[in-house]
Amino acid sequence: MTMPSHTAGAPHVAAKAVDWSGSVREAGFAAFIALLLTVPLVGLRTIDRPTGLSIEARPEEVVASVLLVFLGRLGLGLIGQGLALPVLLLALGAAAVGLVLPMPTQVLRLVLVAGGGIIALRAAFAVATHRSKLTLAERDRRMDRVAAKVQHATRYIAPVAIIGAALLPLTPIADRQILDIGILLLTYIMLGWGLNIVVGLAGLLDLGYVAFYAVGAYSYALLAHYFGLSFWICLPLAGVLAALSGVLLGFPVLRLRGDYFAIVTLGFGEIIRIVLINWYQFTGGPNGISGIPRPSFFGIAEFSRTPAEGMAAFHELFGLEFSPLHRIVFMYYLILALALLVNVFTLRIRKLPLGRAWEALREDEIASASLGINRTNMKLAAFAIAAMFGGFAGSFFATRQGFISPESFTFIESAIILAIVVLGGMGSQIGVVVATLLVIGLPEAFRELADYRMLAFGMGMVVIMLWRPRGLLAHRDPTILLHSKTGGGAKPAGGTAR
Amino acid sequence: MSAAMSQDKPLLTVEHLTMRFGGLVANNDVSFVARAGEITALIGPNGAGKTTLFNCVTGFYTPTVGRLTLRHPDGTEHLLERMPGYRIAQQAGVARTFQNIRLFSGMSVLENLIVAQHNKLMRASGFAIAGLLGLPTYRAAEKQALDLAKYWLDRVKLTDFADWEAGNLPYGAQRRLEIARAMCTEPVLLCLDEPAAGLNPRESADLAEILTFIRDACNPNGRQTGVLLIEHDMSVVMRISDHVVVLDYGRKISDGDPEHVKNDPAVIRAYLGEDEDAALPTAAAAGSKGA
Secondary structure, three states, rough: OHHHHHHHHHHHHOOOOOOOHHHHHHHHHHHHHHHHHHHHHHEEEEEEEEOEEEEEEHHHHHHHHHHHHHHHHHHHHHHHHHHHHHHHHHHHHHHHHHHHHOOOOHHHHHHHHHHHHHHHHHHHHHHHOOOOOOOOHHHHHHHHHHHHHHHHHHHHHHHHHHHHHHHHHHHOOOHHHHHHHHEEEEEEHHHHHHHHHHHHOOOOOOOOHHHHHHHHHHHHHHHHHOOOOHHHHHHHHHHHHHHHHHHHHHHHHHHHHHHHHHHHHHHHHHHHHHHHHHHHHHHHHHEEEEEEOOOOOOEEEEOOOOOOOOOOHHHHHOOOOOOOOOHHHHHHHHHHHHHHHHHHHHHHHOHHHHHHHHHHHHHOHHHHHHHHOOOHHHHHHHOOOOOOHHHHHHHHHHHOOHHHHHHHHOOHHHHHHHHHHHHOOOHHHHHHHHHHHHHHHHHHHHHHHHHHHHHHOOOOOOOHHHHHOOOOOOOOOOOOOOHHHHHHHHHHHHHHHH | OOOOOOOOOOOEEEEEEEEEEEEEEEEEEEEEEEEEEOEEEEOOOOOOOOOHHHHOOOOOOOOOOOEEEOOOOOOOOEEHHHOOOOHHHHHEEEEEEOOOOOOOOOOOOHHHHHHOOHHHHHHHOOOHHHHHHOHHHHHHHHHHHHHEEEEHHHEEEHHHHHOOEHOOOOOHHHHHHHHHHOOOOOOOOOEOOOOOOOHHHHHHHHHHHHEEEEEHHHOOOOOOOOOOOOOOHHHHHHHHOOOEEEEEEOOEEEEOOOOHOOOOOOOHHHHOOOOOHHHHHHHHHHHHHOO
């Protein structure tokens, strides 16, 4: 075992003089571990050939990741010894070289850009704070202050962001792709805000939120398919049906607590999906439902070139040139309005007894009961309301896609929505937006690197776990203040003496 | 003292209360009354069943046998053993605090007090619908709730801390806040589980002052509150209680005013143990109790 000799190198980090050999040795050890891990995980890849499954070796990927780990560890070690500035410059240089100069392989470019970027960030952080080794508590407090500032800045950021989002389709950059990404992001933001009611406010860990999304989507698809109802009638109906399914699930489940509750919601999500797959005659099974009608312009006009009997065409009604983009723009505004509805609801409900009771339940159930709060009803309300918003989002999803199948409602969707809520900081509205941009937006922006998507996802999660266990922007402002903002914000001087 | 006035009107009547957990008998045939306008203290050595009795009164346990009657000043009666926990606070008007403080620590001090008025506000907000629409009825109710919260903040000297996170308060302040929160439910009976635990003498004195205030004064709504108290700190108990009930091994061994209880040989025996020589004449009685 080589381990003892290498771990013995670690204490040298604290020494004043730069311990080069120690740092290199430590980096070498990390690289060795990386080698052990990457040879089976990255280095071998199965390929489906006509002759059968065969294995292909990918040595350059292994070399790249080992190199990445070695340089990264070395950089961290040197930052720890006060060499933050040189490391920052070097890392930035490497990232720039990777970005600008032509590279023999794509992998090398990734190593330089990603590795250089991350190390540069870390070094910049160290340079900015003049302290390379912060304790976890210090770091947490520092980040808390940042979160509080962001929270307070939301008052100015939010209107700007909303106006920006509203004006986006009118700008010349708004092509089909940008709008589609916008719709996707807004759908997840809406789902995140919806789930935030259950997870962030009421403190119930719901792993099956996608079930309500599915109920909403199938409600619309089936009502349209069997009864020919229009989107505008089905949207509220889908919400009601999803809320009902939330209550149905809630009644037996809400007596459970913590992990048990989470597991049962997970099961419920799967049950819905499996019912959808197996009830072939009714739901179309794995083939899904296609030809779901597109929404009309509030029942007045249609977005097609040749509208059906008794319907006006949107472009004729407004005297515009026909463009298929009109429908996309309309969809974009629709989901923006739906998402904002959830947001406004959450912001308002937090200041009402219902929302306060949810937060109280999250903090301490027993104390809540001792104050006469009916736990079951409060939780059912949270569940039903969140389910309703999930149902709205689901029926929007169905009408946007025009085709749905159980494939779209797998557990990974629940996990992504939950990741958005937890990553953003439970209960934080702006956190959900930031987390959606990170979790959904970044992979969309870097589609070429799709192979490394899950890798980056996992890395991001680990970083968050280490740096911000409570989420990026976890900061709670009281819903009611006794003293005015200026007087109350400063803690009373005599306070701590008591 | 107001005790004499309400002598004939018991607020809480506990009759033949027995609570068993499997083979363990935590309370065995306990009967006593607590009156409005009085502080009734429940004392006894560790494991005597005080907290179990509390949990029965406040609906956290359903007693195995026995009857718990709460009579409001207006004459309505509530049978506590038949009500689910949250209704005891909501309808019968019993509020409690906890031995290990249970505040909503992530919420502000003021929010803690507003949450305590949940049921009143919930009705006023039309189960959130009128509130979402911002109707004036709800705003008036919230203003009222804020006034009640301010009243109690003032009483427990926490006005300066109103916007603090409750979990960041010093320990003694958290104890006081928990009492204020319970009082914001406008109870007829306030149950306090060891409110002086961990307090220094000055904080204990403050606490005693608050408790006597709660006993003597009326709520802003004109309802008088009776206090039921579990306490180990004898200086507090003897100073402020009007009536003391002593439990030992789940049974009531003494019941009366502090002076009477202090001199009761059964109490002295339970707390200090038996003097070898003095015990001989009562050995048979002690044997049956000590089992």
